[in-house]
Amino acid sequence: MSGYRAYCAFILSLLPLWAGAFPKADPVPGGVAIIPLASSATAKPSATYDGKAVLVAEHDGQWLALIGIALGTPAGLNFVQINDNSEALLDIFPKQYVEQRITLKDNKHVDPNPKDLKRAQADKKQSDKALATLSDTNPQLDFIWPHNGPLSSPFGLQRFFNDQPRAPHSGLDIAAPQGDPIKAPAGGKVILVGDFFFNGKTVFIDHGQGLISMFCHMSKIKVSTGQEIKQGDVMGLVGKTGRATGPHIHWSLSLNNARVNPLLFLPPRP
Ligand SMILES: [Zn+2]
Known part of the structure; x- marks a missing residue:
């Protein structure tokens, strides 16, 4: 050359x-x-x-x-x-996302009983409110990876649990060992933490102007509601709480209350 x-x-x-x-x-x-x-x-x-x-x-x-x-x-x-x-x-422009079929042995999270369903509906109310947050803060837009683990399930997959069609995968899954730290991809304010039926232990971060991150299935939450966090701060530890087949990070990124592909905000893999 x-x-x-x-x-x-x-x-x-x-x-x-x-x-x-x-x-x-x-x-x-x-x-x-x-x-x-x-x-x-x-x-x-x-x-x-x-x-x-x-x-x-x-x-x-x-x-x-x-x-x-x-x-x-x-x-x-x-x-x-x-x-x-x-x-x-x-x-x-149109986009066709691929299909994924998952078999879950524990039917509890596929066909929840009425009590669990009621809990899941209450969870959704709280989550929907958090995702609709619109603050004046100018968001940090040069995101970092929350963990270096391999991608295990891409954004947008058309999912079937035990052959039952479900909503498309509205986040990015990163496979990571149980207990590993999960870093904040950008600074922001913790607006909600909770232990939800489907999403398990979850943290919502308001980055500003309608850009919200939701991290699910944690084994331990390390932040609390109202806390200001910086890019790279540890929000919690990897787990498989809620509906999860193994330890992983589920990250949903919401912009003007639309779930968008987090990869669009991330640099190439380190
Ligand atoms: Zn996921």
């Missing part, structure tokens, strides 16, 4: 690292659309999509809207309202 080509290869090898410092756009269901709003020399604009305020961040001299697109959203043209006086187009 010539010196020039080696130099080019070196520069190209750095590009994914730079790209990782800001979320990647993928305007599909379960993805994130990034829409330029205005030059960052102007005052911060506001933007809404589907009647909800969306995250606005400055990057490379521009104000950008980062919009979470919920799984199940039909492909097609949509509009984003800017400052209540103009509109931008948001073109959502």
Whole structure:
């Protein structure tokens, strides 16, 4: 390889690292659309999509809207309202996620009894409220990996438990040994902790402006509600509490209350 080509290869090898410092756009269901709003020399604009305020961040001299697109959203043209006086187009592309079939021996979490079902419904109320949090804090967007374990189940899988269709997998699973620390991918405020029927011991972090992380199945929670945490702080330990076939981290990332693929916010694997 010539010196020039080696130099080019070196520069190209750095590009994914730079790209990782800001979320990647993928305007599909379960993805994130990034829409330029205005030059960052102007005052911060506001933007809404589907009647909800969306995250606005400055990057490379521009104000950008980062919009979470919920799984199940039909492909097609949509509009984003800017400052209540103009509109931008948001073109959502289709995406087909793969299927996964899981056999669970313990039927308790497949066909819960009425008491467990009642508990699961109460859990959902609390979780839904936490995921709808909209604070003014400017979120940290250069995420880090919460753990270096292998990915065991990708975001968006169409799941079947014991052949019964279930909601698509709305998070990312990382296989990790029981008891390993789970690091906060970005700073934020702990807005809810709990021990839930399906999700087990769970921590919700508000990163700001509608960007919320939910980490599930912990063996031990190390933070408490109201606590401010920094990127890399240990939130809890890996476990398999709730509906889990083995110790792993389930991480759901929510943006304007749409569950989105956490990989879009992460740098390449360390
Ligand atoms: Zn999961």
